[in-house]
Amino acid sequence: xxxxxxxxxxxxxxxxxxxxxxxxxxxxxxxxxxxxxxxxxxxxxxxxxxxxxxxxxxxxxxxxxxxxxxxxxxxxxxxxxxxxxxxxxxxxxxxxxxxxxxxxxxxxxxxxxxxxxxxxxxxxxxxxxxxxxxxxxxxxxxxxxxxxxxxxxxxxx
Amino acid sequence: xxxxxxxxxxxxxxxxxxxxxxxxxxxxxxxxxxxxxxxxxxxxxxxxxxxxxxxxxxxxxxxxxxxxxxxxxxxxxxxxxxxxxxxxxxxxxxxxxxxxxxxxxxxxxxxxxxxxxxxxxxxxxxxxxxxxxxxxxxxxxxxxxxxxxxxxxxxxxxxxxxxxxxxxxxxxxxxxxxxxxxxxxxxxxxxxxxxxxxxx
Numbered sequence: 001x002x003x004x005x006x007x008x009x010x011x012x013x014x015x016x017x018x019x020x021x022x023x024x025x026x027x028x029x030x031x032x033x034x035x036x037x038x039x040x041x042x043x044x045x046x047x048x049x050x051x052x053x054x055x056x057x058x059x060x061x062x063x064x065x066x067x068x069x070x071x072x073x074x075x076x077x078x079x080x081x082x083x084x085x086x087x088x089x090x091x092x093x094x095x096x097x098x099x100x101x102x103x104x105x106x107x108x109x110x111x112x113x114x115x116x117x118x119x120x121x122x123x124x125x126x127x128x129x130x131x132x133x134x135x136x137x138x139x140x141x142x143x144x145x146x147x148x149x150x151x152x153x154x155x156x157x
Numbered sequence: 158x159x160x161x162x163x164x165x166x167x168x169x170x171x172x173x174x175x176x177x178x179x180x181x182x183x184x185x186x187x188x189x190x191x192x193x194x195x196x197x198x199x200x201x202x203x204x205x206x207x208x209x210x211x212x213x214x215x216x217x218x219x220x221x222x223x224x225x226x227x228x229x230x231x232x233x234x235x236x237x238x239x240x241x242x243x244x245x246x247x248x249x250x251x252x253x254x255x256x257x258x259x260x261x262x263x264x265x266x267x268x269x270x271x272x273x274x275x276x277x278x279x280x281x282x283x284x285x286x287x288x289x290x291x292x293x294x295x296x297x298x299x300x301x302x303x304x305x306x307x308x309x310x311x312x313x314x315x316x317x318x319x320x321x322x323x324x325x326x327x328x329x330x331x332x333x334x335x336x337x338x339x340x341x342x343x344x345x346x347x348x349x350x351x352x353x354x355x356x357x
Contacts, residue, residue: 012339015346019317046350053299053353054318056292059206062199063216070194070220074227 004030005039014040018047175239182230190230194223197240200320201247207315208251210304218250241329244316248330252308295356302352310345313338 004010016022017030034041063069175196181189201222205215225246284292303311309331316322316330328338 011343015342043350046354047346049353049356050299050346050349051318053295053356054303057207057296057299059203059215060212062202062219066198066202066216066220067194070223073220073224077224077228 003033003037003040005037005043011043014043015047018044018051173235173238176235179226179230179233179239180235182227183233190227193226193239197243198223201243204244204247204315204320205251207303207319208311209254210300214254218247218254221250222247237329238326240320240322241326244320244322244330245332248312251312255308295353298353298356299349302349305352306345306348310341310348313341314345314349317342 002010004013013022013026013030017027022030030040034044175193178189178193182193198219202215202219205218205222206212209215209218222243226243303314306314312331313327316327317324322330324335324338324342328335331338331341
């Protein structure tokens with residue numbers, strides 16, 4: 001095995017060994033090398049020191065109200081999209097269908113043939129109007145009858 | 158070829174359960190967002206805390222990370238691992254914050270307060286006073302050493318050590334090549350080894 005300390009690329013092998021990321025065969029080969037290489041052994045010891053110190057550095061636990069603050073921040077952004085929340089995810093797939101139905105109904109209303117409006121002849125007819133109509137009919141009848149009778153009278157023969 | 162790579166990434170992402178959850182969030186499923194939050198809240202806050210070494214700022218930025226995840230739900234595409242996307246957002250915010258003046262406050266707190274981390278208790282034995290002091294000194298030294306690393310080296314080390322990410326995933330988070338990640342890690346660990354050598 002080539003000494004890892006002597007090449008830049010192979011030094012990562014030593015770091016991977018300390019991190020426990022080497023395959024067992026490679027780790028075993030490196031351990032055999034370490035038995036006879038002071039430089040690599042020193043590198044590994046120093047790297048272990050760094051690794052152990054890093055292991056002991058534990059951050060504080062996350063604040064208990066972390067989620068509450070996050071959801072509050074999300075809610076503050078929501079009013080601009082109130083309609084989305086109102087409709088909700090369940091309604092989303094139905095929306096295109098509802099829009100299509102609305103269009104069809106609108107089309108039917110606009111383009112359907114106008115039905116004849118029934119007129120009730122009894123509505124709005126005043127007695128005077130009926131009387132006048134009857135007078136007019138009487139007058140017309142007299143006009144139609146009068147010449148015939150006149151002919152008879154003017155030509156008695 | 159590019160199309161093939163993209164298809165492969167989509168297929169890989171299909172196996173990523175977190176990406177599936179995110180796709181459900183996209184469809185309006187709030188419970189899936191709750192599940193992602195429950196799973197990644199602590200790793201994200203801890204990652205940001207180790208980056209910035211300020212609890213209040215790290216929680217504030219973690220809130221922003223999840224808020225951005227929620228805001229992006231409608232445009233989310235499962236083209237990469239969910240954690241890659243999530244840590245990319247967190248890294249972006251952390252690096253921006255490091256450039257910001259707020260970071261100075263973190264450095265001051267680092268000097269003032271070295272005992273904010275809860276003590277790790279070993280189940281079968283109580284550490285002696287001397288052991289606790291040695292541990293305290295080690296933690297203080299590592300915090301100083303990590304805080305002194307350049308931003309990208311810090312990101313690479315924290316993801317490698319604490320998130321146990323592979324080189325390829327760190328590369329995707331940092332938008333660089335795997336060899337660049339190895340180089341970042343090599344330089345970062347070398348600095349840390351030199352800084353902590355006196356403790357051995």
